Amino acid sequence: MSALIEVRDLKKYFKTPKGNLHAVDGVSFGIERGKTLGVVGESGCGKSTLGRVTIHLLEATSGRIFFEGKDISQIGGAEVKRYRQDMQMIFQDPYSSLDPRMSVSNIIAEPLRIYRKCRDEAELGAQVGRLMDRVGLARRLADAYPHELDGGRRQRIGVARALSLNPKFIVCDEPVSALDVSIQAQILNLMQDLQAELDLTFLFITHNMAVVKHISDEILVMYMGKMVESAPSGSVFAERFHPYTKALLAAVPVPVLGGKKERRLLKGEISSPVNPKPGCRFAKRCEFATELCSAEEPPFAEAKPGHRVACHHVKSINALA
């Protein structure tokens, strides 16, 4: 089966006074219809930029994007608008991503108005009502304003707005990070239900390992704009081939007594992605790094079928044949 959305060797550089900031540097992935790709990494690894470039909110520096098999990397203007109906986004911060001066019903209706999806106001109102029901917002809130609502309800508005045009693909950029845990669970369940009902395809961006494991079919781990590991959700967590993935997962506190034995403290911090040096970008913080690592960039290659890793020493570290 072919992928609904596929990107190949996608790059996005930002020009800064100090040089080019390599936010996304050669990322490729494909997501099949109805599946979820989780993108994880720490702040500054380029995961949000990746989401935005994928749906043309930012123009890629180079690379190709295919949607339903068609190359959409070069499209512009009216064509972007046409494709945007199929590709929507749920934003991280439910506080700043909603216009404070628009009522709930107007926020949800705005995409429908822009695309002239309804013949008259009555039809529009009915459609907004159906969307509110779908995401679990009480219809009495239609005339409320975002500031009157809590974070969980606001995020439901964001979900309803993203669903209003019946998209096929949704980029979810940290949709639950700003929410309390009990509310976070409500929104995650809602998104899983909607995915099953509407056959949605998600690119799910988060820094929360537990959330990404819960919701994703495939996982892509990023570090400083590069892909470091990608595999089906279970194998990433069970096998953790890349040293960065190992460190990242070991750092996550687990709410179980004695759930964590050793601290695999990762030294240092992410260095600057402006004009990065050649070689593996993780080499400086990596306990297994050798001269080869700082000289030559590791290929992103299969360590075993379906499981790709960018590490020179993946075989020796993990005792693979």
Place this chain on the structure above:
Amino acid sequence: MSDTILEIKDLVVHYVTDRTTVRAVNGISISLERGESLGLVGETGAGKTTTALSIMQLIPDPPGRIVSGEIRYEGEDLVAMSPARKREIRGNQVSMIFQDPMTALNPVLTVGDQIAEVVRLHQKISRAKATVKAQEMLELVGIPGERYPEYPHQFSGGMKQRVVIAMALACDPKLLIADEPTTALDVTIQDQVLDLIEKLMTGSGTSLILITHDLGVVAEICQKAAIMYAGEIVEYGTLPHIYQNTQHPYTVGLFGSVPNLNEDVDRLRPIKGLMPDPTEVPAGCVFAPRCPEASAECSAAPAPVVEVEPGHFVKCHKRRGGGSK
């Protein structure tokens, strides 16, 4: 003298505005031994930070007011204490790590001067000695002493949090309150900061109150935990009590809401509904409107505190028989 360093009894804190009264903390009691670490867990609006600010005597008044209750630090009641005595204790014997390292530091002072200021305020030492002490503190949290004359914007988020920690520890406090010290940080940096706090604690015999919403963080560095909901402590006990013999339906709900790295679940089991508006706290048990086990008695009267096993307290009608159902 007993070994209890902090004892809070029936603390009630309100924020009073012209129109309403926000009941932020409603009669909580905590006690903390020397060298012990307590995790204060709850969601936004549960009253965690208000509790911390009460201990620091930093509740903004108005609108905030400690309505009743005692906060005894080494036997002395902080609430009734003179402002001068409060200043002697605050920042010196009791200090706090604030949540957001980006705003907790003064952007126009060098980080070194900010640490030295704390030392000079509480210890009668010369400027030169305070500078040396500040450099030592920076080294202690893993920042080279030469970075003393740099400004906060020259540091990354994790480094700024280390500076805030250095400041809090500069006078060897006996009690440290850490308000979400790692929430703004990435996991690998969080790991470094938690490791640092843990190491500093074991060396010095300092007591710790760690405020967080992350049950994972508590499991790593605390000995006791108090679960807060709508201004009350609903469950209180040692970590094995809370994690292995979870009693209160809210605590059960919290655990059910978090996806776990070590086990697979198809669906999360979230808690229904929302936390009550703190201006209109329910008459009976505060959790009753969201509780799967609630019955008529729950919304009729406030829940009693039940000691289900020695040292394990649960505020729930349904646990009155002692032990689990």
